[in-house]
Amino acid sequence: MNIKEHSISIKENKMKIEFFLNNECVSVDANPMQSLLNTLRGNLKKTATKEGCGEGECGACSVLFNGQLVNACMMPTAQAEGANIMTLEGLRQTAKGQCVIDALLEAKGVQCGFCTPGMVLALYALLNGRSDPTQHPTEKEIRTAISGNLCRCTGYGMIIDAANIAATKGEGLW
Known part of the structure; x- marks a missing residue:
């Protein structure tokens, strides 16, 4: 052969x-x-x-x-x-997933949108995986959680803001 x-x-x-x-x-x-x-x-x-x-x-x-x-x-x-x-198609059907999506929109952490599905999943994994959901993640923890996701538009600041918004607005969900 x-x-x-x-x-x-x-x-x-x-x-x-x-x-x-x-x-x-x-x-x-x-x-x-x-x-x-x-x-x-x-x-x-x-x-x-x-x-x-x-x-x-x-x-x-x-x-x-x-x-x-x-x-x-x-x-x-x-x-x-x-x-x-x-x-993302499945995650957006959940309250936790929608919380992260809404936080990204509120923080203007979505620009071209190409990295957005990966960012949503990374932030969800961070927030959902915390041992103490009453403690908000630190900036270092957020940066570590999204470090495998490249974004060429936002500069990451707005994505970090979105993680904090989702942690606050999602209290009780996580």
């Missing part, structure tokens, strides 16, 4: 992968080594998750994977089997 034949057989190699996406059970036939990002966008039409760098450096492809923030561009779809994955 030559290289061309081998690459064609890999592309045709698909398997059924089942997982929970935005709290709904889904089943998709996909190449198990295809990135989760490509499966979400191409197969499942969840286009809020963006492809930025394709190397796990920009955070545009962030999703919550079993509650942890991950870069979907770096994860093979096969790893999703049985997992619980949340994208």
Whole structure:
């Protein structure tokens, strides 16, 4: 078998992968080594998750994977089997997710919008993962939480403000 034949057989190699996406059970036939990002966008039409760098450096492809923030561009779809994955489409249907979105809008932390889905998920993961939700995160904690997300428009100040707004307005949610 030559290289061309081998690459064609890999592309045709698909398997059924089942997982929970935005709290709904889904089943998709996909190449198990295809990135989760490509499966979400191409197969499942969840286009809020963006492809930025394709190397796990920009955070545009962030999703919550079993509650942890991950870069979907770096994860093979096969790893999703049985997992619980949340994208912006699902998160915005929750009170906590809407709280973060509203805070970003209030703080004017949204400009071009390309990084916004990843930022929403990163801020949500920060606020939802605190051991003491009555303590607001420090600026250093916020900067650390969003450090995997590149934004070329806002300068991050407004995003940090949004985290504080969401922590305050979301008291009782977190």
